Amino acid sequence: MENQKQRQAAYLRRSLFDQGYVDDQFIHLEELQDDANPNFVEEVVNLFYTDSARLIRNIELALENGPYDFTRLDNMMYQFKGSSSSIGAKRVKRQCCQFQEYCIAKNIEGCKNTFQGVKQEHATLKTKLESYFQMAREGSLYV
Amino acid sequence: MGMAAADLQFHVLAVDDSLIDRKLIERLFRISSCQVTTVDSGSKALEFLGLQDQNQPCVSPSNQQEVEVNLIITDYCMPGMTGYDLLKKIKESSSLRNIPVVIMSSENVPSRISRCLEEGAEEFFLKPVRLSDVNKLRPHMMKTKCKSLSQQEAEKMVTEPKQESIEIANVPSQAPQTQSETVQQQQKSQANNNNNNNNKRKAMEENLSPDRTRQRYSSLTAV
Numbered sequence: 001m002e003n004q005k006q007r008q009a010a011y012l013r014r015s016l017f018d019q020g021y022v023d024d025q026f027i028h029l030e031e032l033q034d035d036a037n038p039n040f041v042e043e044v045v046n047l048f049y050t051d052s053a054r055l056i057r058n059i060e061l062a063l064e065n066g067p068y069d070f071t072r073l074d075n076m077m078y079q080f081k082g083s084s085s086s087i088g089a090k091r092v093k094r095q096c097c098q099f100q101e102y103c104i105a106k107n108i109e110g111c112k113n114t115f116q117g118v119k120q121e122h123a124t125l126k127t128k129l130e131s132y133f134q135m136a137r138e139g140s141l142y143v
Numbered sequence: 144m145g146m147a148a149a150d151l152q153f154h155v156l157a158v159d160d161s162l163i164d165r166k167l168i169e170r171l172f173r174i175s176s177c178q179v180t181t182v183d184s185g186s187k188a189l190e191f192l193g194l195q196d197q198n199q200p201c202v203s204p205s206n207q208q209e210v211e212v213n214l215i216i217t218d219y220c221m222p223g224m225t226g227y228d229l230l231k232k233i234k235e236s237s238s239l240r241n242i243p244v245v246i247m248s249s250e251n252v253p254s255r256i257s258r259c260l261e262e263g264a265e266e267f268f269l270k271p272v273r274l275s276d277v278n279k280l281r282p283h284m285m286k287t288k289c290k291s292l293s294q295q296e297a298e299k300m301v302t303e304p305k306q307e308s309i310e311i312a313n314v315p316s317q318a319p320q321t322q323s324e325t326v327q328q329q330q331k332s333q334a335n336n337n338n339n340n341n342n343k344r345k346a347m348e349e350n351l352s353p354d355r356t357r358q359r360y361s362s363l364t365a366v
Contacts, residue, residue, distance in 0.1 A: 025271050032170050032274070044166055051162050078220070082249045083163045086271045 006139035012132040021125055025088030042133045048087050049126055055080045056119065063112055073111060074103040080118075091121045153284045154178040158188045158217035158229065159247070164270065168216065168247075171277045177284075180212075185224030185232075188215065194236055212242055213284040218270075219248035219255065227259060234263045243283040247272055 002010075016022045026041070033040045059076050062069065081096035095118040102110030155177050157168045165181040172179045182188050193210060215233065217226040224232075226246050233239045246259045249270040256267045265283045268276045 028271070028273050029167075032174055034174070037170070040170060044163065047166055048163050078249075079161065082161055082270065085249060086161070086163045086167055088271075 003139060005135055009132060009135040009139045012128070012135055016128060016132065020090050021128055022088040023090040025085065027088075029088065044087055045129055045133075048083055048089075052080060052083055052122065055083075056122065059115065063108075063115060066108075068106075068108050068111075070103045070106050070111075074100055077103065084122075089121075089125055092118065092125060095121050152176065152178055153213040153288065154180070154211055155214045155216060155284075156188060156191060156212045157181045158183075158185060158215065158221070158226070160184060160218065160221045164218065164247075168272060171272060171274055174274070175277050185217070185221060185226070185229035188217065188229055189232060192233075192239055194232065194239060213287045214243050214245065214280060216245040216247060216280075219246050219259070220250070227255075227262065230259060230262050230264055242287060243280075245280065245283075 016026070029041045029044060055076060059073065059080070062073055062076065077096055077099050081093055081100070084092040084096060095114060099111055099114040099118060102108075102114055153176075155172045157165060157172070157179055159165045159168060159181070160183050162183075165183065169179045169181055180191065182191055191210065192212065192215075215229075217229050219226040226248075230244050230246065233242065233244055240263075243265040244263065245266045245268060246264045247268045247270050248255065251269055259267050266276075266279060
């Protein structure tokens, strides 16, 4: 018998996919959860946000002043994109790809603008995932 | 039989500089009933395997035997030693060259893929790596396990098992491409059915093909 919170959690989860925040990699992560590891997805996401904060900070510093090392910027974003892809962060990943294209084109303004988009999507996803995980946890307490 | 259950469990060495990917790979293999060791660089992988830098003396053989690794899975793009460099070093080593190596990469570069396969990588996976990819690796890991198990058997017993062990050693070299394709097809259909199967090892054994191989493996892996 589903309770209100479980329904809300399911709704939040559904909208993550419908609004393109996450892709099917997120489902593959969910498939790795079992009774012994019921919070695996949340653990990976938390690890992602802890780890990516460092990457974001480094990119930010590298974008502050010239001369700009586009190869280094591209490499840093490649790492960040990889982690984002591993958790299924679809929108974040798209911004990362755009950023890399600007690196190849050696377009610093494009890089800077897109990086704002990267940070924004990164932060928005965090909020949405936190809400979803919290609701899912609260819902499971009543089972 | 006298064999410990641990003898039949696969041990995977995973190499990746990404913390997230190490966690993922670890989970993928643990859920497949494998023991996993993760390291964040090629040089640490070689250290773990008992192979030091060329400038340093090699570890003695007795030390190497304590660490049995049935598969090495490594990221391609890593600072310092790439996955390709690591692959080469492993294949150049007489003690390590028989360990199957798998390369992972988030970039789909055909020339990179063929270079790795030519150098001896068993598989090349695009990231993010999925459970279905990991399921493909069972046959590769089985090769190393059964070789060492059959050597133990040959020491204990005399006639029939010896014949078995010789034939097992030969099987992998016979049309490996076809073998792995058939296995992949079987595993794809089985993997979906076996998602909720708690006895994952048993499910994996059923995925082996061809039939000849399955008969031999099941007699060896019976505990």
